[in-house]
Amino acid sequence: MAEAADNAATVQATRQPQAIREFAPAATTLLFVLFCAQPGIGFMLLLAVPILLVWLVRMAWIAWRWPSRRPAQGIKLAALVAALLAYSLAHAWWQHASRMQADQVIDRVLAYRAAHGAWPDNLAQAGLDAPNLRRRWRVFYYSGDDGHRVMYAATFTLFDTYGYDLDHPAAGWTFHAD
Numbered sequence: 001m002a003e004a005a006d007n008a009a010t011v012q013a014t015r016q017p018q019a020i021r022e023f024a025p026a027a028t029t030l031l032f033v034l035f036c037a038q039p040g041i042g043f044m045l046l047l048a049v050p051i052l053l054v055w056l057v058r059m060a061w062i063a064w065r066w067p068s069r070r071p072a073q074g075i076k077l078a079a080l081v082a083a084l085l086a087y088s089l090a091h092a093w094w095q096h097a098s099r100m101q102a103d104q105v106i107d108r109v110l111a112y113r114a115a116h117g118a119w120p121d122n123l124a125q126a127g128l129d130a131p132n133l134r135r136r137w138r139v140f141y142y143s144g145d146d147g148h149r150v151m152y153a154a155t156f157t158l159f160d161t162y163g164y165d166l167d168h169p170a171a172g173w174t175f176h177a178d
Contacts, residue, residue, distance in 0.1 A: 026076040029055065033083040037090035039098075039138065042156040045087065056080075094155035099162070099173075101137040102152040106164055109141060109150065119148050119166070151176075 029052070036045040056077070063073040105128060112126040113119055123130035123141050133139040138153035147167045154160035159178040165171055 022072055023076070025055070026079060030079055030083045033080070033087050037087040039091075039094045039155040040153060040158045042087070042091050043158070052080075091155055098137050098139065098152045098155060101133060102139045102150055102162070102164065105133065105139055105141060105150050106166070109148075109166060119143050 032048065033045060036042055036048075059073045059076055063070045105123065105126075108126045108128055109120060109123075120126045120141075121143055123133065126141075130141070140151045142149045142151065147165060149163050149165055151161045151163045154162060154175075161176045161178070162173050163176055164173050
């Protein structure tokens, strides 16, 4: 009886390191994919595409070569697909939400100009919380001698922006790659 308990403990002790060894690369990759879902750093996943492709080919080869490992490979593949879907949805949401916030800023600035006959010096004059717009949505308003613009940062790349020239609204939103 004691021998059976010792064998069970030995089997359990050897399964934990095997499970960690099996799923640690997948967990690290998933964390990296989800890290890249943040605004401004989505491009980093593009740098990892060759590594992801090699990893996917390796998972397929292991599943084909060792049928007993197919369930683990399937779990890893499903987790990777779910993480990539979350990454895509997060960037689509950030892009849409940032544009909506920037459009609201334009509406408020134009309403201020219509009511007061002049451009606001800052967003606080137009009744907006500029620090929150900068921090959360990366939306900026510029008012100066060279013009009046609303800009927001692209959510996929770090230094790219979209700009709206309030002095020439017919141009609409323009992309500025930096």
